[in-house]
Amino acid sequence: MRATSEEQSMRAFQVSGTEAPVLPVRRRVPVPAAGQVLVRVKAAALNARDRLIVGGRYSAPVPPGRVPLSDGAGVVEAAGDGVTRFRAGDRVMSTFHPAWIYGPFPGWGELYGVQRDGWLTEYIAVDERSVVGVPDHLSYEEAATLPCAALTAWSAVDGIGPGDTVLVQGSGGVSVFALQFARLAGARVLATTSSAEKARRLKDLGASEVVDYARTPEWGARVRALADGRGVDLVVEIGGAGTVAQSIDALADGGRISLVGNLASGGGMDLTRFFQLGATLRTVAVGSRSDFERMNRVVARHRLRPVIDRVFPFAAAPEAFAYFEKGAGMGKVVIGL
Ligand SMILES: NC(=O)c1ccc[n+]([C@@H]2O[C@H](COP(=O)([O-])OP(=O)(O)OC[C@H]3O[C@@H](n4cnc5c(N)ncnc54)[C@H](OP(=O)(O)O)[C@@H]3O)[C@@H](O)[C@H]2O)c1
Structure with a gap:
C-alpha cells in the first residue's frame, strides 16, 4: 500500500x-x-448504544480513549496485500458484527466502540470481509444509517408479509426502518409515538394508525382494537421491560414479539397471558453480513431512502451526541465528514 505524506x-x-x-x-x-x-470515512451514524457507550453506561467495559460508533460509510482509499473483494474508489459500509459473516448468531464478539475502535474517525483499516458495498442510489450519509438500525429492523420483521399487521414503537432509528421494511413486505403497520407531529410523519411513511403512548398508557388495548379487534401479528419491541406488558395486550393469538431493545424501564411481562396467546418471543442481534447483503439488495431494488433527522459536521460530533441524547428527532442522527 502507498501512503502519502498528508495521510x-x-x-x-x-x-x-x-x-x-x-x-x-x-x-x-x-x-x-x-x-x-x-x-x-465519509459519514458515521449514532445508535442508542452509543449514548450508553459515551455516557459510561454500557453493559461491557469501554476502555478510555476508545473511538466510538459502529456505523460508518466511506470510500476505499487503499488495500493491503491479498485483498480481492474491494479496490480503491469502492464505496463501502461497516457491518455491526465485523466477524459474523453468515449462519446462526455466534455470540457478541468484538464490537466497534467497545472492544475495538469505531468509525468516528477520518480513516479506519478493517478486514475486507467486514465491509459491504453501498447501494448506488444512497449518499454516504444515508448508507451510514444502515449497518445497525436498518439491519436490526430487517431481522425484526423477518417472515412478515401481506395480510400481517405489525406494531412499531416510537420513531427512533430501528422503528422507522421496521415501518419501512414491513410496508415494503406488504404488511399493515401501526405505530406508537409521543407527539402529534411525529404521528403525522409516521403516517406519511405508511403507518395506517398511530397511538400516542404518553397520553394513552394502556395503549395495548387501543392497538388491539385498531387491529380489527384481533391484535397485531408482530411487535417490534424497542421498549423492553417497560412496554412488553402493553405489547402482549396488543398481540393477536399466535403473535410474535421481536425483542430488540430495552429503552423503557418497567415491570416486564405477564407469562400467563403470553402463554394463553400461544405467542413467541424472539431476540434480535442485528444480523450477519450475509443478512445485510440480502437487505441491501432489497434497499437497492426499491430505492428505499433512510429517514435522516439531522446531519452534523465532523467537528460538531459532541453536539451531535448532545442532540441525540435529547431524543427530540425522528429517524437517524448522522455525522458527515
Ligand atoms: N438487539 C439489537 O440487535 C439492537 C440493535 C439496535 C438497537 N437496539 C436497541 O433498540 C432500542 C432502539 O434503538 P434505536 O437506536 O432505534 O433508538 P433511538 O433511535 O434512540 O430511539 C429513540 C426513540 O425511541 C422511542 N421510545 C422511547 N421510549 C419509548 C416507549 N416507552 N414507547 C415507545 N417508544 C419509545 C422514542 O420515540 P418517540 O419520540 O416517537 O416517542 C424515541 O424517540 C435501544 O434499546 C437499542 O439499544 C438493539
Whole structure:
C-alpha cells in the first residue's frame, strides 16, 4: 500500500470519560495489513448504544480513549496485500458484527466502540470481509444509517408479509426502518409515538394508525382494537421491560414479539397471558453480513431512502451526541465528514 505524506495524521474523536461525550484527538492514519482495506470515512451514524457507550453506561467495559460508533460509510482509499473483494474508489459500509459473516448468531464478539475502535474517525483499516458495498442510489450519509438500525429492523420483521399487521414503537432509528421494511413486505403497520407531529410523519411513511403512548398508557388495548379487534401479528419491541406488558395486550393469538431493545424501564411481562396467546418471543442481534447483503439488495431494488433527522459536521460530533441524547428527532442522527 502507498501512503502519502498528508495521510500520516488524521482527526478522530474518542470517548472522554468526563462530562463531554467525546473529545477530539489526532492519531496516525492506519496502514492496512494484509487482507485489510483502508477506508476514508465519509459519514458515521449514532445508535442508542452509543449514548450508553459515551455516557459510561454500557453493559461491557469501554476502555478510555476508545473511538466510538459502529456505523460508518466511506470510500476505499487503499488495500493491503491479498485483498480481492474491494479496490480503491469502492464505496463501502461497516457491518455491526465485523466477524459474523453468515449462519446462526455466534455470540457478541468484538464490537466497534467497545472492544475495538469505531468509525468516528477520518480513516479506519478493517478486514475486507467486514465491509459491504453501498447501494448506488444512497449518499454516504444515508448508507451510514444502515449497518445497525436498518439491519436490526430487517431481522425484526423477518417472515412478515401481506395480510400481517405489525406494531412499531416510537420513531427512533430501528422503528422507522421496521415501518419501512414491513410496508415494503406488504404488511399493515401501526405505530406508537409521543407527539402529534411525529404521528403525522409516521403516517406519511405508511403507518395506517398511530397511538400516542404518553397520553394513552394502556395503549395495548387501543392497538388491539385498531387491529380489527384481533391484535397485531408482530411487535417490534424497542421498549423492553417497560412496554412488553402493553405489547402482549396488543398481540393477536399466535403473535410474535421481536425483542430488540430495552429503552423503557418497567415491570416486564405477564407469562400467563403470553402463554394463553400461544405467542413467541424472539431476540434480535442485528444480523450477519450475509443478512445485510440480502437487505441491501432489497434497499437497492426499491430505492428505499433512510429517514435522516439531522446531519452534523465532523467537528460538531459532541453536539451531535448532545442532540441525540435529547431524543427530540425522528429517524437517524448522522455525522458527515
Ligand atoms: N438487539 C439489537 O440487535 C439492537 C440493535 C439496535 C438497537 N437496539 C436497541 O433498540 C432500542 C432502539 O434503538 P434505536 O437506536 O432505534 O433508538 P433511538 O433511535 O434512540 O430511539 C429513540 C426513540 O425511541 C422511542 N421510545 C422511547 N421510549 C419509548 C416507549 N416507552 N414507547 C415507545 N417508544 C419509545 C422514542 O420515540 P418517540 O419520540 O416517537 O416517542 C424515541 O424517540 C435501544 O434499546 C437499542 O439499544 C438493539
